[in-house]
Amino acid sequence: MKTKSSQAERVIRDLFALAGIDINGSRPWDIRVNDDRTYARILRAPELTFGESYMDGWWDCEALDECMHKIMLANLEEKVADNWKMLFRILQSRLFNMQSSSRAFEVGERHYDLGNDLYRAMLDTRLNYTCAYWKNAATLDEAQEVKLDLVCKKINIRRDMRILELGCGWGSFAKYAAEKYGAHITGVTVSKEQVALGMELCKGLPVELRLQDYREVSGQYDAVISIGIMEHVGYKNYRTYMEVASRCLKDGGIAFIHTIGRNVSATRINAWMDKYIFPHSMIPTIGQIAKAMEGIFVIEDIHNFGPDYDRTLLAWYHNFEKAWPLLKSKYGERFFRMWRFYLLSCAGSFRSRTNQLWHFVMTKPGTPQPECRFS
Numbered sequence: 001m002k003t004k005s006s007q008a009e010r011v012i013r014d015l016f017a018l019a020g021i022d023i024n025g026s027r028p029w030d031i032r033v034n035d036d037r038t039y040a041r042i043l044r045a046p047e048l049t050f051g052e053s054y055m056d057g058w059w060d061c062e063a064l065d066e067c068m069h070k071i072m073l074a075n076l077e078e079k080v081a082d083n084w085k086m087l088f089r090i091l092q093s094r095l096f097n098m099q100s101s102s103r104a105f106e107v108g109e110r111h112y113d114l115g116n117d118l119y120r121a122m123l124d125t126r127l128n129y130t131c132a133y134w135k136n137a138a139t140l141d142e143a144q145e146v147k148l149d150l151v152c153k154k155i156n157i158r159r160d161m162r163i164l165e166l167g168c169g170w171g172s173f174a175k176y177a178a179e180k181y182g183a184h185i186t187g188v189t190v191s192k193e194q195v196a197l198g199m200e201l202c203k204g205l206p207v208e209l210r211l212q213d214y215r216e217v218s219g220q221y222d223a224v225i226s227i228g229i230m231e232h233v234g235y236k237n238y239r240t241y242m243e244v245a246s247r248c249l250k251d252g253g254i255a256f257i258h259t260i261g262r263n264v265s266a267t268r269i270n271a272w273m274d275k276y277i278f279p280h281s282m283i284p285t286i287g288q289i290a291k292a293m294e295g296i297f298v299i300e301d302i303h304n305f306g307p308d309y310d311r312t313l314l315a316w317y318h319n320f321e322k323a324w325p326l327l328k329s330k331y332g333e334r335f336f337r338m339w340r341f342y343l344l345s346c347a348g349s350f351r352s353r354t355n356q357l358w359h360f361v362m363t364k365p366g367t368p369q370p371e372c373r374f375s
Contacts, residue, residue: 019070030067034057037058041058064345115193124143132144132315149180157183164219166245168209169194170201174202175198188210190211227258242296246296251367253364256360257358260357277338277342286302302359320339320343
C-alpha cells in the first residue's frame with residue numbers, strides 16, 4: 001500500500017515533469033529534494049509553501065530562474081487545485097481594500113526599510129529599484145540611466161518643469177532630472193529610509209522627497225509620473241490613483257506610468273510574495289489600468305519591454321550574491337534563500353512572458369497630442 005508521502009511524491013514528480021523538470025535530476029533546472037516532507041508540504045498550499053520550503057532548505061536548484069521559467073511556461077499553478085486558503089485570500093481581497101490608506105506604509109516598513117546597505121549593494125549607483133532599459137546599454141548603471149532619460153523624453157522634460165513623482169524611491173529619477181534637465185521634482189514615498197537617504201543624495205538640487213501616501217498629495221504640476229508604484233496600488237484603488245494624477249496635473253500636461261503588468265486580471269495577492277516580500281502587492285493588467293482611466297486620461301502610448309526585467313533582475317542577483325559575505329551577518333541564511341527565490345523567480349516570470357513591463361503616456365481629454373520620443 002502506498003503511503004501518503006509516496007503518493008504526494010508521485011503527484012509532485014508528475015506535475016513537474018509537465019514542465020520538463022525532474023526531481024533529483026542532473027540538469028541545472030532540475031529540483032534536488034533534501035527533505036522528503038517537501039512533497040506533502042507543497043501540495044498543502046503550493047503558492048505559499050513552494051517558496052517557504054526552499055527558504056527552509058528542503059529543496060535546492062542550481063538554475064532557479066530557469067526552473068521558475070519552465071514552471072510558469074507550463075502554467076503549473078493552474079494545474080494545482082485551489083485549496084481553502086487560496087479561496088479565502090480571493091474572498092478577502094474582494095471584500096476588503098487590502099491597499100487602503102491605513103495599510104499604505106506597511107510595505108515601506110517591511111520591504112523598503114530593510115536596510116540601505118542591502119539596496120546599495122544590489123542596485124545600480126543611482127539606486128533604481130525598477131526595470132532598466134538595456135537598449136544601447138552594456139552595464140546596469142548604463143541601462144538605468146538610459147531608462148531615466150527615456151522617461152524624461154516621454155514627458156517632454158524641460159528646464160524648470162515642475163514634476164510630481166508618486167513613489168519616488170531613493171530619488172533616482174528626481175536627482176537625474178534635476179541634474180541633467182534642471183527640473184523641479186516633488187516625490188512621495190511610504191519609506192522613511194528612502195526619504196532620509198534620498199534627500200541626502202539630492203542635497204543642493206530642486207528636489208523635495210516626502211514621507212506621504214500618494215492619495216494625500218495636492219498641488220499643480222506640469223507632469224505627474226510614477227515609476228513602480230502601481231504594483232502597490234491595488235485594483236480597488238486604480239481609479240483613485242488616476243483621479244489623484246489628474247487632480248495634480250495641469251491642463252496640457254503629461255502623465256506617465258512605469259509598471260509591471262500581468263496578462264490576466266486578478267483580484268487576489270500572491271501568498272508568498274505578500275507574506276515575505278511586498279505586503280499587499282498586486283500586479284495590474286492593461287484592461288484594469290485602461291478601465292480606471294476612462295474619461296480621465298487619453299492613452300498616447302504603451303511601450304512593453306518586459307524581457308529587459310529578466311536581465312535587470314539577474315544583474316541585481318549577481319550584485320546581491322557578490323555582496324553577501326558583507327551582508328550575511330546582519331541578514332542570515334534564511335534571508336539569503338528568501339531573497340534568491342524572490343529575485344530569480346521574478347526573472348523567470350519575465351522570461352516566460354507571464355509578466356510584462358509597461359510604460360503608459362497619458363494626457364487629459366482635449367489635449368493636443370504631444371510630440372514625445374517613445375522609445
